[in-house]
Amino acid sequence: MSEIKKEEVTKDHSHVQHVEPYTPQFGTMIPSGTQKFMRTCVLWQIVRFVAINIKMSVLILKSHH
Amino acid sequence: MARLVILGAGVAGHTAASFAAKWLGNEHEVVMVTPNAKWNWIPSNIWVGVGAMSKEDVTFDLAPVYAKTKVIYKQAKAVSLNPDGSQTIDKSFVTIEYTGQGKEGESEELEYDYIINATGPKLNFGATPGLGEGTVMGEHTVSVCTADHAIHAAHELDICIEKMKSGSRQKFLIGTGHGMCTCQGAAFEYIFNIEHKLREEGVRDMADMIWISNESFLGDFGMGGLHFKMGGFITSSKVFAESLYAERGMDWIIGAHVNKVEKGMVTYESLDGSIDTQDFDFAMLIPPFAGVGMKAYGKDGSDITDSVFAPNGMMKVDADYTKTSYADWEPSDWPKTLQSPAYKNIFAAGIAFAPPHPISKPMKSPNGTPITPTPPRTGMPSAMMGKAVVSSIVDMMTGKTTEPTHTSCMAEMGAACVASSGKGLLSGTAAAMTVFPIVPDFKKYPGTGRDINGTTGEIGLAAHWVKHLLHHAFIWKAKLKPGWTLIPE
Numbered sequence: 001m002s003e004i005k006k007e008e009v010t011k012d013h014s015h016v017q018h019v020e021p022y023t024p025q026f027g028t029m030i031p032s033g034t035q036k037f038m039r040t041c042v043l044w045q046i047v048r049f050v051a052i053n054i055k056m057s058v059l060i061l062k063s064h065h
Numbered sequence: 066m067a068r069l070v071i072l073g074a075g076v077a078g079h080t081a082a083s084f085a086a087k088w089l090g091n092e093h094e095v096v097m098v099t100p101n102a103k104w105n106w107i108p109s110n111i112w113v114g115v116g117a118m119s120k121e122d123v124t125f126d127l128a129p130v131y132a133k134t135k136v137i138y139k140q141a142k143a144v145s146l147n148p149d150g151s152q153t154i155d156k157s158f159v160t161i162e163y164t165g166q167g168k169e170g171e172s173e174e175l176e177y178d179y180i181i182n183a184t185g186p187k188l189n190f191g192a193t194p195g196l197g198e199g200t201v202m203g204e205h206t207v208s209v210c211t212a213d214h215a216i217h218a219a220h221e222l223d224i225c226i227e228k229m230k231s232g233s234r235q236k237f238l239i240g241t242g243h244g245m246c247t248c249q250g251a252a253f254e255y256i257f258n259i260e261h262k263l264r265e266e267g268v269r270d271m272a273d274m275i276w277i278s279n280e281s282f283l284g285d286f287g288m289g290g291l292h293f294k295m296g297g298f299i300t301s302s303k304v305f306a307e308s309l310y311a312e313r314g315m316d317w318i319i320g321a322h323v324n325k326v327e328k329g330m331v332t333y334e335s336l337d338g339s340i341d342t343q344d345f346d347f348a349m350l351i352p353p354f355a356g357v358g359m360k361a362y363g364k365d366g367s368d369i370t371d372s373v374f375a376p377n378g379m380m381k382v383d384a385d386y387t388k389t390s391y392a393d394w395e396p397s398d399w400p401k402t403l404q405s406p407a408y409k410n411i412f413a414a415g416i417a418f419a420p421p422h423p424i425s426k427p428m429k430s431p432n433g434t435p436i437t438p439t440p441p442r443t444g445m446p447s448a449m450m451g452k453a454v455v456s457s458i459v460d461m462m463t464g465k466t467t468e469p470t471h472t473s474c475m476a477e478m479g480a481a482c483v484a485s486s487g488k489g490l491l492s493g494t495a496a497a498m499t500v501f502p503i504v505p506d507f508k509k510y511p512g513t514g515r516d517i518n519g520t521t522g523e524i525g526l527a528a529h530w531v532k533h534l535l536h537h538a539f540i541w542k543a544k545l546k547p548g549w550t551l552i553p554e
C-alpha cells in the first residue's frame with residue numbers, strides 16, 4: 001500500500017518522491033523536476049493550449065465523413 | 066410532411082435534433098422523445114462529484130431550447146418499436162410512456178418515417194450483487210454517472226474529508242464495478258479529482274487510494290491501449306497511466322471483475338482466477354452499461370426484438386456481428402452508416418448502437434469469467450454519430466437519395482479525452498489525450514495501429530483550460546446559442 005507522507009504533499013508534486021522498490025509503482029517512469037515545472041509553467045502551457053486545440057481541430061476534421 | 070423521431074436527448078440525440086430542426090425547416094416534423102427534463106453535460110459531473118460544480122452548472126432545461134426551435138418535445142421514454150406497424154396502425158410507430166409534462170404514466174403510439182435511437186446506456190447496477198438493483202444504485206458505493214449521483218458522491222466525500230481532518234484514515238476505491246464495464250476514463254478522471262481535492266484540503270496523507278479496474282493493464286481504456294510520442298519514444302498508455310498513479314501515490318488492482326459489493330468491502334475475481342476482497346471507506350464504481358431494453362414487435366404482434374436489438378439491448382446496425390475470434394477482427398467490422406440492417410428507416414447513434422465486438426483483447430479467468438473492457442463510446446464520437454446519422458436522414462427525407470449519405474465509423478474517427486485533476490486554472494494538472502483512429506488499424510498504421518501524429522498524450526495546466534473551454538463551449542452549443550453551429554462536435 002503506497003502511503004503518502006505529510007511532507008510529500010505540502011509542495012504538490014514539487015520534487016521526485018520516494019518510490020518503494022519492487023512495488024508496481026517502481027516499474028514506471030516518474031516525472032523529473034523540469035517536467036513538473038513545465039506542466040505548470042504558464043507561458044509554456046499557453047503554447048501547449050494552442051497546440052492541443054490545433055491537434056483536436058485536426059482530429060475533428062479528419063473524423064467527419 | 067414526414068416525421069423524424071429521435072429517442073434520447075443526450076449527447077448524440079440532442080446533436081441530431083438540433084441539426085434536424087435547422088436543416089429540415091418547416092417542411093418536416095422533428096420530435097424528441099426523452100424521459101429527462103434537463104440536458105446534462107455528463108463529463109463535468111466529475112467536478113460535481115468533488116463539490117467543484119453544482120448541478121445547475123452542468124444541466125439546463127430542455128423545454129425552452131426546443132421551444133425556440135421546431136423540435137416537438139415529449140418528455141417520455143420509448144418502450145417498444147413497431148417497425149411494420151400493427152393490426153390497427155399501418156405506419157411504423159414507437160410506443161412511448163410519458164415521464165413528465167403532466168402526463169406521467171400515459172402511453173402514446175407515435176408514428177414515424179425515420180427514427181434515431183440515441184437512448185444511451187442503461188446503468189446496469191444490478192449486474193453486480195450489492196452494487197444496486199436494476200438501474201438503481203445501491204447504498205454501499207457512489208457514482209458520478211448522473212448529476213444527482215455526483216451530488217451524492219460529493220456529499221459522501223465531504224464526510225470522509227471531515228473524518229480525515231479528525232484523524233481517521235480513509236480508504237478510497239475507485240474504478241469499475243464489473244468485469245464487462247466501459248467508461249474507465251470517467252473513473253480515471255474522478256480518482257485524480259479526489260486526489261487533488263484531498264491535497265487541497267490538506268488530508269492527502271490520511272488517505273489510501275486504490276484503483277480497481279477490469280483492464281488487463283493500466284491505460285487500456287477499453288481501446289486495447291494506445292501509443293504516443295513522449296520523450297523521444299513511442300510510449301504506451303500503460304507507462305503513461307502507471308506514471309500518473311505512481312506520481313500520486315495510488316495503488317492499482319487490474320484485471321478485476323467485482324462480483325460482490327457489501328458495506329465497506331468488495332469481492333473480486335482476478336484474471337488469474339483468484340478471489341480477493343478489498344475494503345474501503347469510500348467507493349465509486351462505474352456500473353456496466355447495457356441497452357435501455359426496448360422491445361420490438363412485428364405487425365402481427367410477434368416479438369421481433371432479436372432482429373432489431375443485440376442480446377445486450379443495444380441496437381443492431383451495419384456492423385459485422387459474426388466475428389467471434391480476436392484474430393479475425395478487422396476495422397471493417399465496425400458500422401459506418403449506423404442504419405439498422407432490418408429496417409432502412411431506423412438508425413442508432415452514440416452508446417445505443419451495438420458494437421460488433423470489444424476493441425480490447427477478450428480475456429477470461431480460468432473459471433471462465435469474462436474480464437474485458439467493452440468499447441468506449443465517448444462524447445465526441447457520440448456527437449459525430451448523431452450528426453452523421455441525421456445528415457443521412459435529412460438527405461433521405463428530402464428525397465435526395467434513398468441510401469445513407471454520411472458515415473461515422475469508430476475505425477475512421479478519432480476521440481479526444483481530457484482528464485482533469487481539479488478545476489483550478491493555475492493549480493492541478495490534467496491529462497489531454499487524442500487517439501486516431503479509435504479502433505486500431507494495423508494494416509493502415511503498421512506498428513501501433515494508430516496514426517502516431519494524431520495519437521497524443523500530455524499532462525499540464527493547458528489541458529485544464531481545454532476542459533474548461535469544452536465545458537462552456539458544449540453547453541453553449543447545446544443551448545443553441547448564437548454561433549452554435551460553429552462549435553464542432
Ligand SMILES: Cc1cc2nc3c(=O)[nH]c(=O)nc-3n(C[C@H](O)[C@H](O)[C@H](O)COP(=O)(O)OP(=O)(O)OC[C@H]3O[C@@H](n4cnc5c(N)ncnc54)[C@H](O)[C@@H]3O)c2cc1C
Nearest residue numbers: 073074075076077107108143184185251415416442443444
Ligand atoms: C461520469 C462520466 C464522465 C464522462 N466524461 C467524458 C469525457 O470527459 N469526455 C467524453 O468524451 N465522454 C465522457 N463521458 C462519456 C459521455 O458522457 C458519453 O459518451 C455520452 O454521453 C454518450 O452519448 P449518448 O447520446 O449515447 O448517451 P447519453 O448522453 O447518455 O444520452 C442518452 C439519452 O437517452 C435518454 N433515454 C434513456 N432511455 C430512454 C428511452 N427509453 N427513451 C428515450 N430516451 C431515453 C436519456 O435520458 C438520455 O437523455 C463520460 C461519461 C460519464 C458517465
